[in-house]
Amino acid sequence: MSYFPNGSSSRSVMLEKIGIPDGSVEQLFKAIRPELRAQSFNLPEGKSEFEVEHYIRELGSKNVNNLTYFIGGGFYDHYIPAAVDSLVSRGEFFTAYTPYQPEASQGTLQAIYEFQSCICSITGMDVANASLYDGGTALYEAAMMSVRITKRNKIVMDGGVSPIYRKMIRSYTTNLDIGFSEVPVCHGQSDREELYKHIDDDTAAIILQNPNFFGAVDNHSDIVQKAHEHGALVISSVYPVSLGMLKTPADMDVDIVTGEGQSLGIPLSFGGPYLGFMACKQEYLRMMPGRICGSTLDIKNRTAYVLTMQTREQHIRREKATSNICSNQALCALRALIYMSLLGDKGLKQLAAQCRNKSEFAKQRLSEIKGVNVMDSSPTFNEFTIQLPVNANEVIGKMIERGIAAGFPLGRYYPHMEDYLLIAVTEKRTKHEIIRFADALEDVLWS
Amino acid sequence: MSYFPNGSSSRSVMLEKIGIPDGSVEQLFKAIRPELRAQSFNLPEGKSEFEVEHYIRELGSKNVNNLTYFIGGGFYDHYIPAAVDSLVSRGEFFTAYTPYQPEASQGTLQAIYEFQSCICSITGMDVANASLYDGGTALYEAAMMSVRITKRNKIVMDGGVSPIYRKMIRSYTTNLDIGFSEVPVCHGQSDREELYKHIDDDTAAIILQNPNFFGAVDNHSDIVQKAHEHGALVISSVYPVSLGMLKTPADMDVDIVTGEGQSLGIPLSFGGPYLGFMACKQEYLRMMPGRICGSTLDIKNRTAYVLTMQTREQHIRREKATSNICSNQALCALRALIYMSLLGDKGLKQLAAQCRNKSEFAKQRLSEIKGVNVMDSSPTFNEFTIQLPVNANEVIGKMIERGIAAGFPLGRYYPHMEDYLLIAVTEKRTKHEIIRFADALEDVLWS
Amino acid sequence: MELIFDKSDFDKAGLKLPSPDVPEAQPLDEVYLRLDNTGLPSVSEPEVVRHFTNLSRQNFSVDTHFYPLGSCTMKYNPRFTEKIASLESFASLHPLQPQLIKGGMLTQGAMQVIFSLEKLLSEITGMHSFTTQPMAGAHGELTGVMLIAAYHKSRGDKREYIIIPDSGHGTNPASAAIAGYKVKTIKSDSKGVMDMNEYRNAVDEHTAGVMLTCPNTLGIFNPHIKEITDFAHSHGALMYYDGANMNAIMGKARPGDLGFDIVHLNLHKTFSTPHGGGGPGAGPVGVKDFLSRFLPVSRIIMREDGSYALDYNRPDSIGYISPFYGNFGILLRAYAYILYMGKEGLIEASENAVLNANYLKYKLKDKFNIPFPEDTLHEFVISLKDYADSGVRANDFAKALIDVGFHPPTIYFPLNVKEAVMIEPTETESKETLDAFADAFTALADIADNRPEYFADCPTGSSVCRPDETAAVKNPNLRYKT
């Protein structure tokens, strides 16, 4: 087999040395007594690389490819520069593991430090960790963290938080003694009045999202102030690309920030691997889950990077750890770091501006279509909702036939919104594509 | 611009230091007086990576892709293992240059040494060089080499040598005092009788190919003997994959072996970059063109690799060099080396066997089609000729409509062979594809 | 090395964006706007490429070094699975695409991958169904414990404890705890496996489940495994199998056959997906039939016509564990790996992994104390406590190994061995490499005997040596600041 570097002669020598001269490796498994043996192992025969590739390409062609994407929902079709793919493909990065041995892992460690720095920069927060699984688990971890910090157990979730993430948080906490209230939002900003009704002195945290699931941009400063008055924390889930334009969570005095980093150079890849990130105020550092890398000096006074604050973690604290996370999404964090390095300060701003400009252009074109109602109760970044004169699912199907993924049908998560579409526009969508989208939609609706 | 690491502030400082305080880089070009300035520079505006990629993908889709290839003609559709692409993509390999400084280039140098070793192994020859541009220029270089060695100037070319290569050799030597004779072959082995008529004591070399352009396999030992009797050399152009099965040129006592290495892990890529290789008997080493890497010891008696025999080369000998070659096809040689290392001894033999087995299977299926005449005057490796009842061009067009590149129309190079097709089969062609090919051909011819 | 931020200058950029082709939008109201800079480093592409290329060169990795990190299965990561994961027909696929047209008709290929992988993993482990949602081993554990909770809850049975042996990985108790359980730890016996007496005393009607690794982190296959699972079951507790060590027994034993009810696998260990410098991995979870109804949504099911659909209608499900289907790109790699290896290939992988480990153990056993030397499979644990007594600790050996070109094994784990050095060579290393490692390790023991002071400066050949970790905690410097 092509992955085993010992030929039969080496194997014989090895077996002989360890006292199995008859050459039967089976004897090494004698602890697995016959009655404990596998009762079946009915797998296909091995194939060659060429055959497997061929087969999987065939499967790939069973997906409908080359749709022009106007779907987002927290996961966006941004361009990934070739340098990102090229650099994360270096064996020294992708075939290493968690940098337990700093002297053999300065590459990974410095990258984590730089990643944490970039996350702090774009969010404005004090400290960040090395990554969590995805934006949803990051938000859940933040909720747990707020419970630990405040020693309270009531959580208020804004309805503008991704319904997927809200479901995840509910799942994870079913067996825990945590009370939730969810405050509905309908394609606009957070409903302050309703929210405030739920905030009291037992509240551990308010969970917000900006831009929210409907694309609405908000300034949550007032909510944060209210929360803090009650001794509650505020957790905000953000879309990192938007931070090239939008007021930072730090500026709103948010306590814990999380987000999905997929938009930072990570392929959509049918849902993963993605990148959860988390940043918080300095004072909550020791309550944060996940690995953290710090800069220190070595015995020769050289700068060195190490995993630090490890007494928070499972391998030291076991059942008392802040989280059970061990393997995280390191290579995705590296992708995000390289992507952010390529973008730079100006690049992130320009990218955000392009996304919004194109989104506003799309809004305008779509609003010209008879029967299409572009929701405008609040400003948006690069995603917005429209109301159609018919059920959204019908329209989507016909648009797919025209090669366009026209948006996400909000009815999927909001039963009263069967005729709403959530539309996302990134820098990759050309003017031409947007016009084609609007024309096709008009065509589908009216001819 | 994204490829320039100096911002405007650095540039100002630099200009100031070199005495151009007004910040105008133009002054550095003052030697180019106004009357010498570019009279036009009418180029398009720059584009982003995303836009260029998008545009070039569009051009790519203007090629007819996904044809099932039964064309070869010296260039073959073999599978390239992913490890080859992955390893040659390492920056340390592909962004280095000719290893002039051995201490900064042991990676490239050892790889060349191993490549030379592999070429010697598969051809059976004594020594090999680091690469030449392609199989055609390699053959031309061998011809020139034979002229230098024998101090004679008559060359006999077998008609089984690729017509492309024969044309190339003719082009390169138009202005030189070299006489050529070409001995026709028709879809079979070399015509000894005719060949021998042209060999005499002025003959520098006989140029042969095995398998020849029609796929015919030959044992050229007798021709070699005849040539040597006349003091002439024999040059043989080979298909490296076939050497997993066929008698080696060394076994036939050939003096200089050249070939196209594309089949060894190099993509077809519309004609290049490919890989010319050359190997010869020890005694001709100092007449060989191209770079050569040798093993030696360093001052601490460690094994070290260096470019050697450099007094043959242009940078030392200028107009007296054995060749003008400077940049060669190093990265393609590295591809071939990695490919050969993955294949190994058994792998090359199995690969050759699979190619031939599939080719024979195709022959058999095609021979069952009414009106199709599979030429069988000599054994073949993985390529063979068939005669059709109609003009080959007609058939090809209809086969293309069925997604199959059915073979190369020999009429293109041999005017009397308008109804012949040259068909190649590699390990990538499945039984299913071969059967579909035969069925489609039958369909095209008879329905 | 310099930080990427140190190369920053305000008007440099590493990426050109497309030229604007739409009008500029009306700006947002200032209350919504970021007014400061983002703080990202502004550098050119050549600088980014050189920076990260040279950063990478400071790492040890499987591609460059022997990396016998015990419990981590640092085996070779095939190149073709990387290629497959980057095929655009998968890599560009939006996770919401299946929801655009009912039942996932737009993503049949991707769904088939998951469906088929679940089937293969079920057969490999002897389980009945699998979810691919968990994104790492620990995430699988959490999912598993949530399944345990859901099961007992469905029976109106409130249980309190999860039982875990002291040799269990830290994630086991952590996962149990964050899912709401208390943890009971059982000591290991003199053979290195869970003490049966203590175990029998611990299990009762408050026991929700038992989490075991088998072979355990000492590499030992517990001969009482069937008794253990039977005993738990007889008290209504469920058995959880931490599959991190599955690489030892493929085709030899299956957790399902041994009586486990829930299993997680680490695809980034057993199924050769890359470790990525710490992740991403994938930790799919398999269960016996009676637990299937609790698995996370969505499930991928096959319709009668052979097409695949997403099923959300599962009222007993524990809910969403991942936003979608797990770390799909990792799943795809593992699927390709399994198809490539096939039945025989996987069996041989385990056989070679066990042979390599036993050969290396043989090479080291005379010189070193191996507290639990019997019947180890894919890994084994050395105790360096004798050396530690004379001042050379496991950590010192580790640092010295770096100087001779080996990534150190796992140290100080499992916790039930003093000065533990946990060695897992994997099947993708050659005898020559094992010999070289054994020689080097043995040579260090000689040095420890004669010149213990040698270790203080090790490693000398790396860009850093023994960073001050205490200072790192005391004065946290966790990010670049201008």
Next chain:
Amino acid sequence: MELIFDKSDFDKAGLKLPSPDVPEAQPLDEVYLRLDNTGLPSVSEPEVVRHFTNLSRQNFSVDTHFYPLGSCTMKYNPRFTEKIASLESFASLHPLQPQLIKGGMLTQGAMQVIFSLEKLLSEITGMHSFTTQPMAGAHGELTGVMLIAAYHKSRGDKREYIIIPDSGHGTNPASAAIAGYKVKTIKSDSKGVMDMNEYRNAVDEHTAGVMLTCPNTLGIFNPHIKEITDFAHSHGALMYYDGANMNAIMGKARPGDLGFDIVHLNLHKTFSTPHGGGGPGAGPVGVKDFLSRFLPVSRIIMREDGSYALDYNRPDSIGYISPFYGNFGILLRAYAYILYMGKEGLIEASENAVLNANYLKYKLKDKFNIPFPEDTLHEFVISLKDYADSGVRANDFAKALIDVGFHPPTIYFPLNVKEAVMIEPTETESKETLDAFADAFTALADIADNRPEYFADCPTGSSVCRPDETAAVKNPNLRYKT
């Protein structure tokens, strides 16, 4: 490092082939068969990957190091052009495909790439048409000299000599010679450019052509260039432009405007395609109108309907230079690079290249002897002959630079400067890097003054130090033998 052959064992393999799906053929007659082993190393894929990964790490490269190799334009190689060259719609295209259906209707995209690239290169150089067939600079030179020959022959004019200045690259005289010409070498004058008197005396009715590099290998743009080309023309000779240094003058001057008749470009220099450890490159050749009919076949032409076709019907053509259209994968990269850079980008590339070189010259000029310091553009040449007199040669400086992390500049070229060190920083290096290099180089000069013996062991940090090249020639060991 061990050779890959040292890891070989007969029943190992790094690649699985598809399982046979057709019957085994009747074997060939034994006279056609290979009876011995092929001698290829039999190793597993993990060993191959680790071997070549670690081999690569022994190289200096642009990605890892400053690499100011004069005349070679070792600038950054964009990653996206690599990606583009690997797009299947081009990388999998068979070169004979255009011949399957008349006129290349099956490969319109690829042909458009070549056609468009030829147009762009024509505009950049001020020529009228281009062939992309030549596979490197030297190959372009040979093509160019063959065009010169074809031109004179077409006029029944038999000429004998090609004139080349002594600062010309070795490939110039070599190309002239193998195409059948004698070479006349012209010395450089005190300003570093071709001596005009000697030149005027050399040109006569036997002169077929003059090959010039401009700026020349000293980085100097010859102010008499127009006189030179006019003078050659007035004697019926053609002017050949060696475009290796085109990176200095894009948008500033064009060889076509300066009176050159034939030009080659090195796409692997000016147009950022990777050097690949020695190649492949590409050396397209451009000509003025009156020479177009001699260009190699095939030519790609545009039909009236805008489609592209291959034209073989060119009776005056010098014939086939390449089997097909040249190193297409390299052409595609260069095409993408030019589209990316655009007009302004290319101009700025030259400006930054020249600024960087002049800045570095400024940093070094006080300490070092720069024999021809005036008006240099993208590169400059230092003479270390003063140091050489006291025993420290250019080669010693080169070796010492390796220890401090810089790839040495070109040394001992051009031949008209003693102990030459030829430095071309390129536009893709930062001021900080140039400063660091200047400091290191200056520091070496100080060491040379005070401790010349320091150099003997340099480099100390590489895996080898000063291999015995004489022994390598005397006892050639050019391949592995069992």
